[in-house]
Amino acid sequence: VDNDRRDLDMNSKDVDAEKMTRFVRMNELRLVTEYNPVTAIGVMQSSLQLHLLLITDKMSPKHPKRMRKYRAAAELFKGKILFILVDSNLNSNERIVSFFKLKKSQLPALAIFHTPDEEQDVLTLDEVSVERVQDFCNRFLQ
Numbered sequence: 001v002d003n004d005r006r007d008l009d010m011n012s013k014d015v016d017a018e019k020m021t022r023f024v025r026m027n028e029l030r031l032v033t034e035y036n037p038v039t040a041i042g043v044m045q046s047s048l049q050l051h052l053l054l055i056t057d058k059m060s061p062k063h064p065k066r067m068r069k070y071r072a073a074a075e076l077f078k079g080k081i082l083f084i085l086v087d088s089n090l091n092s093n094e095r096i097v098s099f100f101k102l103k104k105s106q107l108p109a110l111a112i113f114h115t116p117d118e119e120q121d122v123l124t125l126d127e128v129s130v131e132r133v134q135d136f137c138n139r140f141l142q
Helices: 017-027 040-044 063-076 091-099 130-141
Strands: 032-034 050-056 082-087 109-114 119-124
Touching: 032 063, 050 063, 050 091, 050 130, 063 082, 063 130, 082 091, 109 130, 119 130
Parallel strands: 032 082, 050 082
Antiparallel strands: 050 109, 109 119
């Protein structure tokens, strides 16, 4: 859980059905969503068409530090990019790793994917940092 609560100001006169729908859509998934069979449907049905995947080993001692930095970067792109965690140890995620033409020896890695046209890019990392994630996202957005 992100331990974060978002409230929509209902006292504002400019809240309409469209703004309320957008608010719900932006906040229905967590800041970083772990990809698994349960969350897959929500990820695929997200209104956000740009997905950033952190493909990493959750069992690594570096995982908590990576996630803190990845979550901090996710805050910067909330409502623009869906941030997803892919645990490379799960057999069910092997096809995601191979879809981006990655090997386990190249992980951790970031993979960005634009759903409408399937445009993608991959960045292998020695370590996750807010700056590297931000630069990678900004380059893809241009």
